Amino acid sequence: MTAEPDGPQDRLRRFATIWSRAVYQVTSTSLTRVEFEEQLLPLAGRLSQALLARTFDAEEGRAVGAALVSAHCTDPEALSRSLDCVDAYLVLYCGEDGPQEDLRARSARLQHAMSAGYAAALRDRTLAEQEAIAWAAQTARSAVAEALHDSEARFRAVFEGAAIGIGIADLDGNILQINGALQRMFGGSEQTVRGRNVTDWTHPDDAPQVWRLYDELVRGEREHYHVEKAFYRPDGTVLWTNLTVSLLRDADGRPQYQLALMEDTTERRLLNLRLRYEATHDALTGLPNRTLFFERLEKAVSAGEGQRFGLCYLDLDGFKTINDSLGHAAGDRLLVEVADRLQSCATAPGEMVARLGGDEFVALTTGPDTEREVDELAARIMNAMIAPVSVDGRELTVRGSIGIVEGPAGERGPAEVLRSADITMYRAKSAGGNRFELADPEADLRAITRHGLTTALPAALDRSEFFIEYQPLVHLGDGSVRGAEALVRWLHPQHGVLGPDRFIPLAEHTGLIVPLGRWVLDQSVRQARDWQEQYGGHPAGGPLRINVNLSPCQLTHPGLVQDTVDILERAGLEPEALCLEVTESALIGADDDLLKPLRRLAEMGVDIALDDFGTGYSNLANLRRLPVSILKLDRSFTQGMQQFPADPVDLKIVEGIVSLAHSLNLTVTVEGVETGAQAEQLRILGCDTAQGWYYARPGPPERLHDLALVDATG
Secondary structure (H helix, E strand, C coil), X not given: CCCXXXXXXXXXXXXXHHHHHHHHHHCCCCCCHHHHHHHHHHHHHHHHHHHHCCCCCHHHHHHHHHHHHHCCCCCHHHHHHXXXXXXXXXXXXXXXXXXXXXXXXXXXXXXXXHHHHHHHHHHHHHHHHHHHHHHHHHHHHHHHHHHHHHHHHHHHHHHHHCCCEEEEEECCCXXXXXXXXXXXXXCCCHHHHHCCEHHHCXXXXXXXXXXXXXXXXXXXXXXXXXXXXXXXXXXXXXXXXXXXXXXXXXXXXXXXXEEEEEEECHHHHHHHHHHHHHHHECCCCCCECHHXXXXXXXXXXXXXXXXXXXXXXXXXXXXXXXXXXXXXXXXXXXXXXXXXXXXXXXXXXXXXXXXXXCCEEEEEEEECCHHHHXXXXXXXXXXXXXXXXXXXXXXXXXXXXXXXXXXXCCCCCHHHHHHHHHHHHHHHXXXXXXXXXXXXXXXXXXXXXXXXXXHHHHHHHHCCCEEEEXXXXXXXXXXXXXXXXXXXXXXXXXXXXXXXHHXXXXXXXXXXXXXXXXXXXXXXXXXXXXXXXXXXXXXXXXXXXXXXXXXXXXXXXXXXXXXXXXXXXXXXXXXXXXXXXXXXXXXXXXXXXXXXXXXXXXXXXXXXXXXXXXXXXXCHHHHHHCCCCEEEECHXXXXXXXXXXXXXXXXXXXXXXXXXXXXXXXXXXXCCCCCHHHHXXXXXXXXXXXXXXXXXXXXXHHHHXXXXXXXXXX
């Protein structure tokens, strides 16, 4: 048993649902099936009303048929399914109780009316679309014609008004058409240019690929190419251009014409050449500068097998003095004169002179025989510098130091060669200047190592790479240990343990000697305090003394006294346990300002030792004005005592120094004691203390502890 719809609206909705399901699959619509059903529901209502109306109106059927076309049900299958649906279900769901035969007859008439309305609407729609297409086609043809006309007008305007030159030629190279810009670029009449053939425009500076690219284009193997090309104008002058050539094909794709676009770059090229010259030449002297020199040097050192090079690196001696005394203008005139002289020395093929900057010049020679040529070049340069230079009425003597590097090409890079020449030049300058030196690989390595150590010093102190060894100070009378000298060492990550002679001069040069010296003093004083806590002082009474070296830079540092006081107080060490050693050369000619901090330290109780005594030229009488209490006799006076019999001259000298020192209440310490005979002789001469390998080599602090215990136990 089936459930019937409750009322007319329910039955109408059921009819619309069946209708939408039948037609939806053949309808071109973006609506969903439910949305499409809602669109058919009013049409179903109109059919229902027409079916039940007192007077039949076929217009309602035609309206429903036309509405189907408007709903995009234009597929013939959509009409067929709609008619089937109306025939089968309209009377069933929309007909009330009444004569079924009349309702079915009226339903058939509605179907005929729907078909007529559907056909008429579909015909009108088709005619409208055809008319729209015809109008669009006409509009398109008009637009194409207008666009073609505009395009030709624009091309003509571009062709004639373009700032760049434009030319059209056939595939044989005959020039067919040119614009005004191209005519002006060549400077002739239009007929003069049009009468030429492209292949006539060759130039000696043409790149090798220019005409190869041209041949490929006219054969149709290439669509376009871009090159820089020079042309001869009718008057013989040169026109430089950026040239772009394109291939023009016909409608079937066959090559037909060639189109050339030319940009005049003549002025730009001249400007670039000028800028290039200014960028590669020194503004003051006109010589090649560092940039151009490096280009030439790179070519020289990378030349083929059998080629050699020679380099002279010149630095003027005393040029800074001239600048400081006469002014930079005078210095510039001197440099110009020197540059002219150097230029006259390097005139042979393969030779050049350049200014690197300041008063540094280089001369380069290349070829297979530079071993001889570079020496001759250096000699010519030295001879050219002999004659004085007149500047502002003054005759200035000019001298220079030259470093020479010579060798085969292919073994070293330009930077390495220049560095070797620079190092060699400074070696010549250190030897007195006004000379030239040949590069020495071992000397270069030493200089490079020295530079590496210099740059590594600051970080080495931060990384705690320094440590201290101690060499005992022994009393010559009883052999007891009276203290030790602190000697700093550097545990370098690559070079191992380095002695102070390797890095102290570098630290003094860089100023790092002040923080390094402060660190050595602090560590040494702490160690002296530890010795005292372990086993007290030396057998004769008094504390074990620690000797620390002071460099000349530390002597002039304003914080010397305060740093020393702070270090002693922090460690809790008495000043009498500290001795500061100062070299004799540092105090030669010292004024009161330099001696003042030493006097203040001496007044506090710190001993001051005059180290390396006898190596300088100080007057012995000046010892009275120096705040020293100890003389450390240089080992050069005692080396002759290592053998028996001792050198009598050395004996007299040492005896005299000891006698004078004792008369001034100074004690005498001797360095470099290596034999027992030497130690005994020094004891007889009256020396007080000694140090050297005979007693102990420098070592860790524990070694001094062991020696002190031996002395204490006798």
